[in-house]
Amino acid sequence: MSIENENLHAAELRAASRLYGSFAALRQVTAEFRAGLCYVITGENGAGKSTLLRLLAGLIRPSVGTVSVLGGEPQEQRALIGYMGHASMLYDELSARENLSYYGKLYQPPGSCTECARLDETLRAVGLDPALTKPVEQYSQGMKQRVSLARVLLGDPHLLLLDEPFANLDAASSAQMIALLQQFKTWPLPQGAKRTIILTTHQPELAKNLADVYVRMQAARILNTEKAG
Amino acid sequence: MNFFWTTLHHLRKDLKLEWRSRDAVNAMLFFALLVVVIFSFAFDPTAAVSRQIAGGILWVALVFAAVTALNQAWARELHNQVLDAQRMSPSPAAALFLGKVLANFLFVTFIEIVLAPLFIIFYNLHVLGNGWLLLLVLPLGTWALVVNGTFFAALGLRTRNRELLLPLVLFPISLPALLAMVQATTAILTGEADPGLWIQMLAGYDIIFTTVGLLLFEVVLHAE
Amino acid sequence: MKKFLWLWLIATLTVLAWGFHLAIFVAPTEATMGNIQRIFYYHVPSAIMGMVFPYVNLIGSLGYLYLRRNNPLRALAMDALALAAAEVTLVFVSIGLVTGMLWAKPAWGIWWTWDERLTTYLLLWLLYVSYMLVRRFSSTGQTYTLAAVISIFAGIDVPIVYMSIRWWRTQHPSPVFFGGPDAGLDPSMVPAFVWNILGWTMWGVFILVLRYGLERRRQQVQQQIANSALDAGLEGNA
Numbered sequence: 001m002s003i004e005n006e007n008l009h010a011a012e013l014r015a016a017s018r019l020y021g022s023f024a025a026l027r028q029v030t031a032e033f034r035a036g037l038c039y040v041i042t043g044e045n046g047a048g049k050s051t052l053l054r055l056l057a058g059l060i061r062p063s064v065g066t067v068s069v070l071g072g073e074p075q076e077q078r079a080l081i082g083y084m085g086h087a088s089m090l091y092d093e094l095s096a097r098e099n100l101s102y103y104g105k106l107y108q109p110p111g112s113c114t115e116c117a118r119l120d121e122t123l124r125a126v127g128l129d130p131a132l133t134k135p136v137e138q139y140s141q142g143m144k145q146r147v148s149l150a151r152v153l154l155g156d157p158h159l160l161l162l163d164e165p166f167a168n169l170d171a172a173s174s175a176q177m178i179a180l181l182q183q184f185k186t187w188p189l190p191q192g193a194k195r196t197i198i199l200t201t202h203q204p205e206l207a208k209n210l211a212d213v214y215v216r217m218q219a220a221r222i223l224n225t226e227k228a229g
Numbered sequence: 230m231n232f233f234w235t236t237l238h239h240l241r242k243d244l245k246l247e248w249r250s251r252d253a254v255n256a257m258l259f260f261a262l263l264v265v266v267i268f269s270f271a272f273d274p275t276a277a278v279s280r281q282i283a284g285g286i287l288w289v290a291l292v293f294a295a296v297t298a299l300n301q302a303w304a305r306e307l308h309n310q311v312l313d314a315q316r317m318s319p320s321p322a323a324a325l326f327l328g329k330v331l332a333n334f335l336f337v338t339f340i341e342i343v344l345a346p347l348f349i350i351f352y353n354l355h356v357l358g359n360g361w362l363l364l365l366v367l368p369l370g371t372w373a374l375v376v377n378g379t380f381f382a383a384l385g386l387r388t389r390n391r392e393l394l395l396p397l398v399l400f401p402i403s404l405p406a407l408l409a410m411v412q413a414t415t416a417i418l419t420g421e422a423d424p425g426l427w428i429q430m431l432a433g434y435d436i437i438f439t440t441v442g443l444l445l446f447e448v449v450l451h452a453e
Numbered sequence: 454m455k456k457f458l459w460l461w462l463i464a465t466l467t468v469l470a471w472g473f474h475l476a477i478f479v480a481p482t483e484a485t486m487g488n489i490q491r492i493f494y495y496h497v498p499s500a501i502m503g504m505v506f507p508y509v510n511l512i513g514s515l516g517y518l519y520l521r522r523n524n525p526l527r528a529l530a531m532d533a534l535a536l537a538a539a540e541v542t543l544v545f546v547s548i549g550l551v552t553g554m555l556w557a558k559p560a561w562g563i564w565w566t567w568d569e570r571l572t573t574y575l576l577l578w579l580l581y582v583s584y585m586l587v588r589r590f591s592s593t594g595q596t597y598t599l600a601a602v603i604s605i606f607a608g609i610d611v612p613i614v615y616m617s618i619r620w621w622r623t624q625h626p627s628p629v630f631f632g633g634p635d636a637g638l639d640p641s642m643v644p645a646f647v648w649n650i651l652g653w654t655m656w657g658v659f660i661l662v663l664r665y666g667l668e669r670r671r672q673q674v675q676q677q678i679a680n681s682a683l684d685a686g687l688e689g690n691a
Contacts, residue, residue, distance in 0.1 A: 019683070021593045088310075090311070091309075106320050388591040401579040402580070412621065
């Protein structure tokens, strides 16, 4: 994996398909995602957006074709990928801070350590109070979404994969999240590498300040891609 | 974070979660008590007879208790797509497994500590053999149940009918350990035989299946 | 290939028929047990087959796990082998258990005892039932991997079960059935025995190959359906 490669393509799919028995969730998709940009994937339910994201995260493997992320197999690049799914991916009985503290230590590459300050800082960045001790199950949907985002940001990922991050958020919270994601893109990385965001949404208008490229999917294929004007 | 600390990290999380909800321990306690009391009614044994059967009854109670806990061992990971979050972590999957096994081990051991005085009372037990050996047999036996149970509970995670599958697979796999546990416990209680061979077998069984579990857990976790 | 299979089938049926003739009509009646003993000629071959095919299953499973990333097509074939062997195992072990019980009751007055052979047998049966259940109930895509893991556990467990019960039974002897399959076998009974073992082995192999072929066909049909699902929607879309 050369630095040049990583700077060019954050992720790449070549004729990638994913089958569940006889159902095709993704059909022969070939796409390149350049580093440093924000891709917004749109499409109806069942178009294959989540499947595409999960393939990039390495949670599923392509039945046919190849997927490569940051120059290698997604399963090997886990430390550099942040994936946020539909569900909160949090332990209900723990508070936000406890969840982050747990995941923070899990996601760091072996040998480094997390300081408490970063946890608090990340929570404040998503608009939550670190001192909150209520368990996550008592949070509102919007608050849970924010903790989820904090969870992925904590890992300092090079590639951020977000599945419907704006669902269940009100206008103010969405705007706040967009601002945060815009900032995320500018967080520095060594050796000139760049941070990439790939997100799916039903509401592309929300992301218009963030998006660099729109990708439209339909019936498990990519229809077209369009640079944000 | 190296393997050891990662395992402890997972263990702390599981203990904390259990402390907040107490799901597993309550269910286990109920079942175990039920078994102990019902068998006590059913057999109403004399001291001599009770020494013969107490070993078997103890382990029946613990197996029921353990399976109850194990059936929901991964429930919190299934909920909210947490399993995906675990799979996305670069730390070794085997640490997640070992942490969960240790947690379940502690829960079942807690039940044993609660049950022990009840056993002595209900069955009028007076240990004729070397009672201290029980402190070796109980943990070894518990570990045998818990290590395989946690593994197969994970294997059945994305299977329908997983509550059927767990006891079905667990029984044949655990049989050598169950035999050893019961024989060793009975030998110690009655003082009639030497439990040494059985204890060695339990130890060997634990080592073999813990190793296999650690090696294969990654395969099971990431199967899709 | 087909021709060879037909020849094999005819040969198998011939051997089985000859074995039947020998077992039922030619072999002398056993002194103590009488005609019931003739089940022996069916029980032992089934029992032996039931101990051999699990290893075929294990080989198939290991092969699948090893090859699934690098050579997925070959891995699929290994999985077909594993599945076929598992089903054949289950059939033979079931027959072994039932014929064993049918024999034991009139001969020794008990249906069952926990000696090392019977216990191992029962556990083998339970393990393969759970193998088949996992295959049926897991979601597509995971089935092969999870079943392969069970196969490995079964492979490790069976010898351990055997040894553990054996140790147990040296301390607490159970009703002794007999020293071994051919301990004290009267020479006049040997031909019937040998021909039946041969016949049932050939039958086992035949069924294995048939089932393997069936599973491969099913896999290929599955592939075709999948391929057409992939191509669907191509027309009229960019």
